[in-house]
Amino acid sequence: MDLDGFHPAVASWFRGQFPAATEVQHRAWRAIGAGSHTLISAPTGSGKTLAAFLGVIDTLVKRGLEGGLADETRILYVSPLKALSNDINKNLQAPLAGIRDKLLESGLPDVRIRALVRTGDTTQSERAKMRRQSPHILVTTPESLYILLTSESGRRMLATVETVIVDEIHALAGNKRGAHLAVSLERLAALCERPPTRVGVSATTRPMEAMVEFLVGIDRSPCQVIDQGHVRHWDLRLELPSSPLEAIMSNEVWVEIYDRLAALAADHRTTIVFVNTRRLAERVARHLADRCGEDQVTSHHGSLSREHRLKAEERLKAGKLKVLVATASLELGIDIGEVDLVCQLGSPRGIARLLQRVGRSGHGVNRVPKGRLVPLSRDELVECAALLDAVARGELDAVALCRKPLDVLSQQIVAEVSMREWEVDALFDLIIRSAPFRELSRNVYLDVLKMLANGFTTQRGRRGAYLHHDRVNGRLRPRRAARLTAVTNGGTIPDQFDYDVTLVPGELFVGTLNEDFAFESMPGDIFQLGNTSYRILKVHSGKVFVEDARGLPPTIPFWFGEAPGRSDELSAAVSRLRREVDEALADEVPADEVPADEAPGSQAPGSQEGGSQTPGSDSTAIARVAKRLVGDHSLPPVAAEQLCEYLASARAALGGLPTAERIVIERFFDEAGDTHIVVHSPYGSRLNRAWGLALRKRFCRRFNFELQAAALEDTIVISLGVVHSFPLEEVVRYLAQATVADVLTQAVLDAPIFPGRWRWNASVALAVRRFRNGKRAPAHFQRTDAEDLLATVFPDQLACAENLAGEREIPDHPLVAQTLQDCLRGVMDIDGLAELLGRIEAGEVEVACRELTSPSPLAQEVLSAKPYAFLDDAPAEERRTLAIQSRRHLTVEQAADLGRLDPEAIQRVRSEAWPDFRDEDELHDALVVLGFMAPPEPGETADVMLERLVADGRASRFRMSGDGWVWISAERLAELEMAVEDGRTDPRIEALECDVETPEAALRELIRSRMEGLGPVTAAELGRPLGLNDRDVASALMALEAEGFAMRGRFSEPAAQSPPVGQSQSPADIESPSRSTSTTRSASPAEPAEEWCDRRLLARIHRYTLKRLRSEIEPVSIAVYQRFLFRWQGLGRERRQGGEALAAVIGELQGLALQAAAWEREILPARLTDYSPVEMDELAVSGRITWYRPMTRQQWIQAAENGPQRGRGTVANSPI
The missing domain is CATH 1.10.10 (Arc Repressor Mutant, subunit A)
Structure with a gap:
């Protein structure tokens, strides 16, 4: 059906409003007119709303002209947001009124089609009116549809529905609200005499097959798919602050972002700034209001009252509001008028989410949406660049249906x-x-x-x-x-126990506050909500009573919620961009120009060498790669340069960039001597949460120690204690594809996420009631009820840990199964993790390990992660990651040094660890501490002291079979005799009693003692003095590693090796005992042999290495700094002159508060030649500068209470 098939009045109205129908409208009208289920997928601004509505409105008009319209609901419109429902209702009034006018112009009878809204905001009087006279078009939400289907009056109203329109279907299909709606639609179909025709509308929908299945259900007539795609021309660009991005945004950089947003808003008529949290929305709104004007900026999010949100939308649509700072509350297809620009602050974590938000601008046929993406960290810079690349490629997130909740x-x-x-x-x-x-x-x-x-x-x-x-x-x-x-108690939206904010006098509802924020607040505190400051009067019974604070400086409230995880498609785009940069950096230095020992992949996992000559690590190569990104991805040059510098330094530190095909695991020490493991896994936070939580459980089972862990989109951090030591390569083998689901299930039961999800599910299942006797149940009642219910259904979950034997047995109960399902496949991605582990086991995914002296650049963000990333219940102030110190910016050369220990630091620690003895008592102590000494180790000066010890029976030579012998003390002789067979003392001494009972334990303790004084040493070096075989030494070392005492790796430079014990050495060679214990490596110089080191000594080596790196950046002297200040302030011999010079000096000093006379007599004359007050007056009158008299906080409060007073805090451009 096209316009010719419509009633003339309907067609006439449409032609008077639009030049022509779009392709999607023609196709949709034909499909809906034929009575077919229809799914419409088309870009934003292509006329989808009229495509869905106009055909059925035409049917109502014809029916009304033929015999009149009965008071029956024929069209049901369902939207995911109340604001969208209100918006659709408003937009329906214009075509309905216009069509009535056309009918009157044609002399035809009036056909009055009523459209009403039924949501949670609908008043009781409006609901009563609706019951008395049913609307022809009912606009509602999934929750209100459910309520109507569960009431007699609602069922009578819905029994006559012929067409159901589900808008923004992609926003519902993937969650429980969608599953809830799907059952409601089936209930509606069973209620109606004839199942209604279903029409789905969405701008961003993939895959189409799943969306069709969700819309029409199973075993129904075919569905016509009107797929115009989502691809259109977009004006998308990155916006970066002037200062380089970091892992954490400083206040100075935030100021630059606010200034840039204000400048962008000034260049456009209306601007929407999208953010990811309500707290950030309030914060950004306040700072933009300071720059753009209080009446030009406001916020829009779900914790604001309906009246505030509607007023904000109307002001924006009328052009009376310049900037609206919003969360996802404005993400969907609400008509908010002519929006010129959309700014997205931070990554939206999804391709479809970005397109939906930017689609709020240029909302119309043949218009170009304009958006600016502002990353807030270096990882977000990479993610946003990948996001723009995915949009350019026409990619889109896939929606997975929520199954069987x-x-x-x-x-x-x-x-x-x-x-x-x-x-x-x-x-x-x-x-x-x-x-x-x-x-x-x-x-x-x-x-x-x-x-x-x-x-x-x-x-x-x-x-x-x-x-x-x-x-x-x-x-x-x-x-x-x-x-x-x-x-x-219906619906699936979880109860967050927010407190209502009530303005007095008048009892006006203005919004909600988080329960914790309200509980911690005191009367007199001032906070901001909706860009308005309120003073708390009292907090009582779930309500916060407030009064207008008259603009006094507020605190910004916080709310708790769940941030959306990054979509799989965007994670793949991030991995693709990393791979592209990695290959581009590698291509900058041809393979034949890279030495074999510096080529990527030449190092064994855990190697400390390499990286200083990473291919493409020089600034010229980075500049060339950045230029390629500018051309290939249309990135701003400054963004491409920062991105390449960041990834190049990460590549130098890690030996390669983590991608979907390569996982990198790094380990480093903190300032307290503890170690941390960071897994670089760019698969998104859902998979990383699952992996981190399962790894944490495995570590707990192995070491009997609860660990702290956190997970972000690209990284996992696990903070270890002093007792954890193991080969880094073993981390990926801790979990197996076949058993990871069981491990993660047990981990989830111990995680904070399970009780919260249990309460939510119990509430949705009506096992815990949120409302009783017409009133909302208090939060503590709901929590107590949920806990009592859990104790009944799953007693082991609340049982004392001391009474549990082994793993918790999961009961076969629907709510327990659903809670685990939500945790494992909702919050986390157990299926994706199992698939990844299978690929690792099959060798399809490479795993590289790196031992570093300091965190790599890619690890910085997860080390400073917010509490939402934590996988345990330790608070932020108790995180072990607080002990980590690292540099904010690393060049490629500096990053390459992270993988190499300082040889001087190793030698220094060896010298410090080896005992320094001055008499026979101290030498005896050294023999006891070290277990034994090889002949050269005491040194020639110790011969007399050794003979005295032998004469006293406190020490002796211990001879093995063959020619080998060592010095041994009486205290350690029993251990040595158990560890070494066929040995004897010469001269014979009596062995003292020892605590060890087996030869294995004796050898372990002897090796432990030797390692305490040697520093990094190989297994062969440890076993050679006693003639031990490698197998026995390796067994002892692995036992020490399991205790957390020893750590293995490749720590020393090949060139720093000393001659083996037994070769002739000059006295000069025996300056340090540690040198004499070294031995020739079995591996080639390019690949050092594996070494072992006392964990405490290795931590000291790392600390000395970092100290040496930090010492390379020395502060300048006071005199040099003072000379710089004189030059910077223009107080040198050469001073500036003229009006422009005066303007420049004022620009440098702006914001400084001094007496007016001081400016005229001292400050400006000292910086300018022949300064004249006339020049200052000219700048002030011209408007180039203004002067301002500052006030104290008390003066601000008095001014707010008493109103503005002349001469106080005024801003002027008149002469001083």
Whole structure:
């Protein structure tokens, strides 16, 4: 159907408003007119709303002209947001009124089509009016549709629906709200005499097959897909502050961002700034209001009142608001008028999310959306660059349907059965017709029915029993409280226990505050909400009573929520960009010009060498790669340069950039001597959370120690203690594809995420009621009820850990299964982790390991992660990562040094560790501490002292079979005799009693003692003095490693090796005992042999290496700094002159508060030649400068209370 098939009045109105119908409108009108289910996917601004609505409106017009319209609802429109529902209703009024005008102009009878909104914001009077006279078009949300289906009046209204339009379908299909809506649509179809035609609308939808399945359900007539794609011309660019980005944004850089946003807003009529959190929305709104004007900026998010949000939308649409700072509350297709620019502050974490937000600008046919992406860290810079590349390639996030949420199923079963009696089989058939529940097994369905019929027996009595299950006749009937509970506790949006903010006098609701923020606040505190300052009067019964603070400086409140994880498609784009830069940097130095020992991959995992000559590490190569990125990805030159410098330094430190095909694991010491492991895994936070939590569990089981861990989109950090030592390569072998699900399940049970998800699911399943007796249940009541319920269903979860034997046994209960499902496959990605581990086991993913002296550049962000990234319950102030110190910026050459220990530091530690003895008592102590000494080690000066010890029976020579012998003390002789067979002392001395009982333990303690004085040493060096075989030494070393005492790696430079013990050495060669214990490596100089080192000594080596690196940046002297200040302030011999020079001096000193006379007599004459006050007056009158009289805080408060006073805090451009 095209316009010619419409009624003339409808066609005339459309032609008067638009030049022509779009292709998507023509195709949609034909499909809907034919009565077919239809899915419309087209770019933003292509006329999708009229494509879905106009055809059915035309049908209503024709029907009204033929015989009049009955008071029956024919069209049901469902949107995911209340704001979008209100917006659609407003936009419907214009075509409905216009069509009525055309009918009147044509002399035809009036056809009045009523469209009303039914959401949670609808007043009781409006609802009563709706019940008396049903609208022809009903606009609602999934939650309100559910309530209507669970009430007699609502079902009467919905029984006549012929067409259902689901807008922004992609925003619902992948979550529980979508599963909830899918069942509601099936309930609606069963209610109506003829199942309604379903129309889905979305601008960004993939894959189409899943969206069709979600829209129409199973076993229905075919669905016509109108797929115009999402690709269109976009004006997208990166915006960076003047200062380089870092892992943490400093206040100075934030000021630059605010200034840039204000400048962008000044160049456009209306601007929307999207942020990812409500706290940031309030913060940005306040700073932009200081720059753009209080009445020109406001915020828009879900914790603000409906009235504030609607007023903000109307002001923006009318052009009365210049900047609107919003969260996802404005992300979907709300018509907010002519928006010229959209700025996204921080990465949106998804391709579709960016397109939706930027699509708020240029919202119209043949218009170009304009967006600016502002990264807030170096990792976000890489992510945003990859995001723009993905948009340019036409890529889009795939939406995965939420499958079989049993808490949603429970709620919908109670709601539907509460309205009428059902057969068990018939209700099952209805449910599995919805796409999310198509795979629901009958056994699980019966388990849910059993739960709803039997309820839960707790210490507070029986609860949660809402159905009578007649198992004899296979029928379901409601209990008395079923309908009321289903209506008052319906929906899937979790309760965050926010406090209502009420303005007095008048009891005006202005928004909500987080429970913790409200609980910690005191009367008199001032906070900001909706860009307005409020003073707290009292906090009582879930409400915060406030008064207007009249603009006094506020604090910014905080809210807790779940940040969206990065989509898999965007993670793949990040990996692709990293791979491209990695290969480009490698190509800058041809392979034949790179020495073999410096080529990528030539080092064994854990090697300390390499990196200083990383291919492409020089600044010229970085500049060339940056130039390629500018050309290939249309990045701004400054962004490309920062990106390349960041990734090049990371590549130099890690030996290669982490990608989807290469995982890099690094380990380093902190200032306290503890170690930290960072896994560079660019698969997104959902997979990394799963991997980090499972690794944490495995570490806990192995070392019996609870570890701290955190996970971000590209990294995982695990903070270890002093008892953890193991080969770094073993980390990836701690988990296996076959068993990772079981390990992660047990880890989730111990994680803070499980209790919260349990409460949410229990609330959705109606097992814990959020409302009682018409009032909201207090937060502590809900938490207590959820805990009591968990104790009944899953007692091991709350049991004392001392009473648990082995792993917790998971009960076969629907709510427990659903909670684990939400944790493992909602918050985390267990399936993706299992697949990754399988690829690692198959060798498809490379794993590289690096031992570093300091964190690599790519590790900086996770080390300073916010609490939402933590995988344990330790607070931010107790994180072990606080002991890590690292430089904010690293050049490529500096980053390459992170993988190499300072040879001088190694020698220094060896010298410090070796005992320094001055008499025979100290030499005896050295023999006891070191276990034994090889003949050259005491040195020639110790011969007399040794003979005295032998004469006293305190020491002797211990001869092995053959010619070898060592010095041994009586205290350690028993251990040596157990460890070495066929040995004897010469002369014979009596062995003292020791604590060890087995030869293995004796050898372990002897090697432990030797390592305490040697520093980095190979296994061969440790075993050679006693003639031990490598197997026995390796076994002892691995036992020490398991204790956390020893660490292995390649620490020393090949050139620093000393001659082996036994070769002739001059006295000069025996300056340091540690040199004499070295031995020739079995490996080539290009690949040093594996060494072992006492953990404490290795930490000291790392500390000395860092100290040497830091000493390379020495502060200048006071005299040099003073001379610089004189030059900087223009107080040198050469001074400036003229009006322009005066303007430059004032620009350097602006913001400095001094007496007016001081400016005229001292400050300016000292910096300018022949300064004249007339020049200052000219600059002031011309408007180039202004002067300002500052006030104290007390003066600000008095001014706010008393109103502005003349001469106080005024800003002027008149002469001083």
